[in-house]
Amino acid sequence: MPPKTIFMMTPEERITRQKALIEQMGRIFEKQGFGLITGRIMGLLMVMDKEEYTFDEIVEELKISKSTASHALRILEARDLIEYKTQAGARKRFFQLRRFDSSALIDDHHNKLKESCNYMKAVLDLKADPESPNALFLRDIVQMINFFLDKFDELKAEYFSRS
Amino acid sequence: MPPKTIFMMTPEERITRQKALIEQMGRIFEKQGFGLITGRIMGLLMVMDKEEYTFDEIVEELKISKSTASHALRILEARDLIEYKTQAGARKRFFQLRRFDSSALIDDHHNKLKESCNYMKAVLDLKADPESPNALFLRDIVQMINFFLDKFDELKAEYFSRS
DNA sequence: TTCTTAGTTCGGTACTAAACGAACTTAAAA
DNA sequence: TTTTAAGTTCGTTTAGTACCGAACTAAGAA
Structure with missing residues (x-):
C-alpha cells in the first residue's frame, strides 16, 4: 500500500499516477471478460478528479473512436456500472460512475x-x-x-x- | 433447485443430466476467462461417478484432440485445480479433481x-x-x-x- | 430550412485464441 | 532392439473480438 504522499506530489505527478490506475482498471476488467476500453472508461470515471464526462470528453481523453465509445458505454450501462445525467433541452449526456448502495x-x-x-x-x-x-x-x-x-x-x- | 428424483431416474437419464452439468461447467469457466474445454474437463472430473480419468479417457469422453487435452490439463494443473496419481512402473496418469481444504x-x-x-x-x-x-x-x-x-x-x- | 451537435450503425481489418492433426519424444514392453 | 503406449510440441486453420473510420440519424440552433 502506498503511503499518503499527496502533499509532496506535483499535480502532474498525481495525474500520471491516476492514469496508471486507469490502465490497471483496464486490465482488471479484461480479466473479467470485458474489453480493455470498457475498463478504461470505468477507471476514468472512478479515479479522476473530474467525475462527470461527456461522450466527447471520454473520446478525447482515452483517444478512442466514437463508435468504440458508444459500444463500450452501452455495455457499461446495460450492466448498471455507469449512469448518466441529462439536462433539459440539451442532447449532451454526462456520464458518471453508478454509485450503488x-x-x-x-x-x-x-x-x-x-x-x-x-x-x-x-x-x-x-x-x-x-x-x-x-x-x-x-x-x-x-x-x-x-x-x-x-x-x-x-x-x-x-x-x-x-x- | 431440482427435487431429489434420483430413485425414479434411469441410469441413462442420470448420465444425460450429468453431461448437461459438464456443459454448464464449461460455460462457467468460459465466463471466468478459461477455455470451454478446460471447463468441460473440470466438469467431467467433478460430476461423473467415475472420478479418475486417464489422458486417453478424457480425450475419448470429450471428443477432443490429444493436443487440446494436453494443453488444457497443463493449465488446470498450473492453477492447482486438478492433480494426478501415478503408479510405479507405469506412464499412465490418473487425473482427478484437486480436493482442497x-x-x-x-x-x-x-x-x-x-x-x-x-x-x-x-x-x-x-x-x-x-x-x-x-x-x-x-x-x-x-x-x-x-x-x-x-x-x-x-x-x-x-x-x-x-x- | 439548413447547419451543427451528439451520438449510432455498419462494414472492414487486424489481432487473438481455441482447437486440430501430424510429427516428434520418451519410457516401458516384448 | 524394435514396438507400443502415453503424451508433448509445432504449425496451421478457424472463429471470435476489438477497434476503427465513414456514413448515417435525430434533435436542437440559427
Missing part, C-alpha cells in the same frame, strides 16, 4: 455464492454413490458456504444498524 | 476482496478532493469491505472449531 455489493456477492452452491447441489443430486470422494468433498464445501451465507445476513444487519 | 476457499475469497479494496485505497489516495462524490462512495465501500474482512477471520475460526 454498498449493501447491493453484499447482495451481489451473496447471490454469486448461492449460485455456485446450487451447482454443487445439482452435482450431488446426481451422484450414484453419495459417499464417493468428490461427493464428500462437495458436501463439505456446500456446508461451509451455507454457513457463511447465513452469517452474511447477520453481518449485513449488524453493519447497517451501527452505521 | 475448504478453508482455502475462504482464504482465496479473502485475498480477492483485499485486492479490490487496495485498488480503491490507491484511488482515494490520489483524490484532490477527499469529499468528492466518488471519494465518499469509495470510502463507504472500503469501510464495509474492511468490516467484512475482519469478520471473515472470526467466522472462519468459528466454523472450523465446531466441525
Whole structure:
C-alpha cells in the first residue's frame, strides 16, 4: 500500500499516477471478460478528479473512436456500472460512475455464492454413490458456504444498524 | 433447485443430466476467462461417478484432440485445480479433481476482496478532493469491505472449531 | 430550412485464441 | 532392439473480438 504522499506530489505527478490506475482498471476488467476500453472508461470515471464526462470528453481523453465509445458505454450501462445525467433541452449526456448502495455489493456477492452452491447441489443430486470422494468433498464445501451465507445476513444487519 | 428424483431416474437419464452439468461447467469457466474445454474437463472430473480419468479417457469422453487435452490439463494443473496419481512402473496418469481444504476457499475469497479494496485505497489516495462524490462512495465501500474482512477471520475460526 | 451537435450503425481489418492433426519424444514392453 | 503406449510440441486453420473510420440519424440552433 502506498503511503499518503499527496502533499509532496506535483499535480502532474498525481495525474500520471491516476492514469496508471486507469490502465490497471483496464486490465482488471479484461480479466473479467470485458474489453480493455470498457475498463478504461470505468477507471476514468472512478479515479479522476473530474467525475462527470461527456461522450466527447471520454473520446478525447482515452483517444478512442466514437463508435468504440458508444459500444463500450452501452455495455457499461446495460450492466448498471455507469449512469448518466441529462439536462433539459440539451442532447449532451454526462456520464458518471453508478454509485450503488454498498449493501447491493453484499447482495451481489451473496447471490454469486448461492449460485455456485446450487451447482454443487445439482452435482450431488446426481451422484450414484453419495459417499464417493468428490461427493464428500462437495458436501463439505456446500456446508461451509451455507454457513457463511447465513452469517452474511447477520453481518449485513449488524453493519447497517451501527452505521 | 431440482427435487431429489434420483430413485425414479434411469441410469441413462442420470448420465444425460450429468453431461448437461459438464456443459454448464464449461460455460462457467468460459465466463471466468478459461477455455470451454478446460471447463468441460473440470466438469467431467467433478460430476461423473467415475472420478479418475486417464489422458486417453478424457480425450475419448470429450471428443477432443490429444493436443487440446494436453494443453488444457497443463493449465488446470498450473492453477492447482486438478492433480494426478501415478503408479510405479507405469506412464499412465490418473487425473482427478484437486480436493482442497475448504478453508482455502475462504482464504482465496479473502485475498480477492483485499485486492479490490487496495485498488480503491490507491484511488482515494490520489483524490484532490477527499469529499468528492466518488471519494465518499469509495470510502463507504472500503469501510464495509474492511468490516467484512475482519469478520471473515472470526467466522472462519468459528466454523472450523465446531466441525 | 439548413447547419451543427451528439451520438449510432455498419462494414472492414487486424489481432487473438481455441482447437486440430501430424510429427516428434520418451519410457516401458516384448 | 524394435514396438507400443502415453503424451508433448509445432504449425496451421478457424472463429471470435476489438477497434476503427465513414456514413448515417435525430434533435436542437440559427
